[in-house]
Amino acid sequence: MTIKEAQDKVDQWIKSYGVRYFNELTNMAILTEEVGELARIMSRKYGEQSFKEGEKQDPSEEMADILWVLICLANQTGVDLTEALQKSFEKKTLRDKERHINNPKLNH
Numbered sequence: 001m002t003i004k005e006a007q008d009k010v011d012q013w014i015k016s017y018g019v020r021y022f023n024e025l026t027n028m029a030i031l032t033e034e035v036g037e038l039a040r041i042m043s044r045k046y047g048e049q050s051f052k053e054g055e056k057q058d059p060s061e062e063m064a065d066i067l068w069v070l071i072c073l074a075n076q077t078g079v080d081l082t083e084a085l086q087k088s089f090e091k092k093t094l095r096d097k098e099r100h101i102n103n104p105k106l107n108h
Contacts, residue, residue: 002082003081003082003085004080004081004082006067006071006081007071007074007075007080007081010068010071010072010075011075014072014075021072021075021076022072024073024076024077027069027072027073027076028073030069031066031069031070031073034062034065034066034069035066037056037062037065038059038062038063038066040055041055041056041057041058041059041062042059044057045057045059
């Protein structure tokens with residue numbers, strides 16, 4: 001699935017099942033909540049914390065939830081995520097094409 005297809009599928013789902021998009025501020029709060037849920041899993045799986053009994057351990061569901069809400073926000077604000085991601089690649093390549101290669105902290 002392309003990013004454009006994902007944006008279209010989320011939009012169709014919202015129109016078919018979701019009644020309407022939550023407003024942008026609500027979706028921003030939901031996005032923050034989902035990032036927090038991913039952070040909890042990551043800190044327990046890869047950090048020094050341990051899981052509590054019955055806690056989710058698979059980060060994929062939270063990553064998908066984050067992507068879903070981000071796509072909602074993009075759709076609501078008229079952002080073409082394919083175009084935005086391409087521009088981000090161009091910016092990072094121009095800005096960082098030598099920075100990371102020359103960073104002694106990254107070259108072990």
